Amino acid sequence: MIKIVVIDDDECMRRIIHDKIAETAKIFGKTEIKIFSSAESFLEYAEQAEKGDIFFVDIELAGMSGLEFGKILRREFPGRALVFLTSHSEFALESYEIEADQYILKERMDERLPAVLEKLMCRMGAEKQQFRILGDGQEKKKVYCRDIICIHKKKMGKYAEYVTFQGEFRERVSLEQLLKELGHTEFMLADRSNIVNLRNITRIKGNVLCMELGRELELNRSRISEAKRRIEEYWEESR
Secondary structure, eight states: OEEEEEEOSOHHHHHHHHHHHHHHHGGGSSEEEEEESSHHHHHHHHTTSOOOSEEEEESSOSSSOHHHHHHHHHHHSTTOEEEEEESOGGGHHHHHHTTOSEEEEGGGHHHHHHHHHHHHHHHHHHHTTOEEEEEOSSOEEEEEGGGEEEEEOOTTOSOEEEEETTEEEEEOOOHHHHHHHHOSTTEEEEETTEEEEGGGEEEEETTEEEEGGGOEEEOOHHHHHHHHHHHHHHHHHHO
């Protein structure tokens, strides 16, 4: 199921947005649309419930603005799709600085929203097919590949150690086998002991890869040039 979140402080506009989303989303099967009148009400809900996958957020919210919320979303719930809605085009530059997936003027919603939503639902649907079941014998958890930050295996160690946005996990598997099973281009064997998720690399500082949650990986000179090439290619393709 793909979860869609709408945040707008205008009741009439909330109904309009909901109806336009529902009309497009129905062709994808199971979807859930949650409506909120403020960013604060969503954040309160998110503490108790599973978060959304695709967010349609009014920039000019009362209280916490949509731009402020966008920054929190990118920090706390990375990997989610973010679409800003507004009546004023001058907010476009600021929205792009937050790396929103799309920016839609409300006067052009009829034209743009269906195509934007369809593209994002295809992407999210594919991502939700990519996951691993991790945990010990007492508790297992589905962890989406998009939420994996990096995977480390100590020399002569038996277990691969995952760092994810959902916590840390271990799995008895070789990194070579794991990279093969992950089976898509977002993961890179950075060195003999580490796999990194290119999606969750934030910057390169000298020979150090900086990742989400403040994680860092220092590579030697023989590895850093190839790693930079792969990362820069991924960034370019993701634009």
